[in-house]
Amino acid sequence: MQFKVTYARYWKDRRRLEFTASGERNGCVFTVVTEVTCLKEPVTPEHVHLVALARLTEIFRLRSASGR
Numbered sequence: 001m002q003f004k005v006t007y008a009r010y011w012k013d014r015r016r017l018e019f020t021a022s023g024e025r026n027g028c029v030f031t032v033v034t035e036v037t038c039l040k041e042p043v044t045p046e047h048v049h050l051v052a053l054a055r056l057t058e059i060f061r062l063r064s065a066s067g068r
Contacts, residue, residue: 001025003056008048010041017042021052025060032056 003023010017018035036055042048 001056001060003030003052005045005048005052008042008052010038012041015039017048017051019048019052019055021056032059034059 001023002025003021006020006022008017008019015038016035017038018033020031020033022029022031024030034055036051038051042051
């Protein structure tokens with residue numbers, strides 16, 4: 001999976017990181033908009049990328065409506 005975080009914003013009062021990521025997985029192009037609860041503020045772009053990677057991995061492990 002290759003992706004790039006195109007937008008990210010951290011809400012300190014809610015400890016939530018919302019982000020948009022676009023990329024490619026198994027030959028399919030995707031764009032995901034989601035949010036994640038963080039224990040600590042992701043202060044560097046590398047931290048945001050790692051949080052996004054963890055969330056995208058979780059999302060792609062879910063079964064789709066087609067059962068795949």
